[in-house]
Amino acid sequence: MIKVRIKKALVAGHGPISLEADFQIADGEFATLYGPSGAGKTTILRMIAGLSDPEEGFIQVDDEVWFDSERGINLPTQSRRISFVFQDYNLFPNMTVRENLKYALQDKKDEGQIDELLALARLTELRNRKPATLSGGQKQRVALIRALLRKPKIFLLDEPLSSLDQALRLELQDEIYELCARFNLPTIFVTHDLSEVFKLSSQVFVLDNGKIVKSGKPGAIFNDHNLSGKFKFVGTIVELLKEDFLCIVTIQIGQNLTKVVATEEEASGMRIGDKVTVAAKAFNPIILKP
């Protein structure tokens, strides 16, 4: 269980903002901090970790007070039992995969755990490699299990998947979810990816301009306006094929290609590379220029 109530003045891209957060997360709860970049998500995580100091407030994990501005308590990072997973992995380049994990061990007697976790993350074969020779997904797996070897009281993940490609993201999302469930800790996951919020979290805090503007279950927060009943996507025209009086328009939406039929008249204003909205009204998808 973690209780957080913190305040700090920040300088964001568009000027000074006041970061204020007040929330608590129970054991086994997976919470996401969601919001645009510069909203203060990472700073909240860093303050919980003790890597950055709030101006005032209170942070308590279980029955340990980590920060209390009134009583002048501010535990150093080393004394806070956290697992911190960074966006850019932060593996130590001078150590092999196994040495990185061994360095994280709190008690040398637990060395057996390393091999167990290596096997779990399918990294056994790579244990003697240096981080520089690993792929992004492999690096983040090492970082994840390294963080877990700390025997944490709370799990903090700062956009751990944002530099990976889509397929790997999905795979690692599942792994993160399983690992977190296994350890039954409060987890805070920072992201600006809506699909991650839905897939992983039991609780979401939407952060904007330093303030938590909404919080609750992801379904309840986003379903009302962001996902309406009819579907509607923005895509790019990649091909226009004229056939008699019709035109077949190929549109790329994310990583998918879709073909939509347009009349000659509709297609006359379209060029390859145009951004268009694809929406389904009743049964027929129609294409609209924005």
Next chain:
Amino acid sequence: MSFDLYPLILTFKLALVTTLILVAIGVPLAYWLAFTSRKWKCLVEPLISMPLVLPPTVLGFYLLLLFSPGAFLGGFLETFLHIRIVFTFSGLVIGSVLFSLPFMVNPIKAGLQSFPGALIEASYALGKSRTETLLKVVLPNIRPALLTGIVMAFAHTVGEFGVVLMIGGNIPNETRVASIAIFNEVEAMNYANANLYSAILFLTSFVILFLLNAFNKRAFKGIV
């Protein structure tokens, strides 16, 4: 006149002792300079770099004044601890340590400053102390800078002249290092001996720097 090996042995002994002492004080000093936010750092930094611009004789002259038996500090050391600094090996070491300090501290400081702070934070987040982080994460990763500091300090000590002459004098088998021996031989018109000393210093210095370069290229490849 026969060729005396002692100045060469003394030179390398001096360089070795100086370098060992410099590692012990240079690393913590560089660490402090790289990470402190204290204001008086701006006074310490130029002081450390002074030997880069100052004529070595100036430093030697002040050391001579400070440690001569008639001066306060020199007198104190002589009377109470029975230690004499001027015209002894200890004097040479003190002079060399001060004079080679920037060659050790500056590369290490630069290495520390360019080291990613995120890796240090990652180590703290794993519960590791500052010292453990420094020894196991930071220093191994800035090995090229560390090695540059060590080698430059060693090579620079080998090449000293002004400071050692001022504080050590020119006592055969005591404080006469190779660089002074060369000067001596030239004054005595023994060009052959001067040539031999010079050639040995020239070659050793070249080999040291060549090996440093070769090693740093390899080390760099290993890390990136």
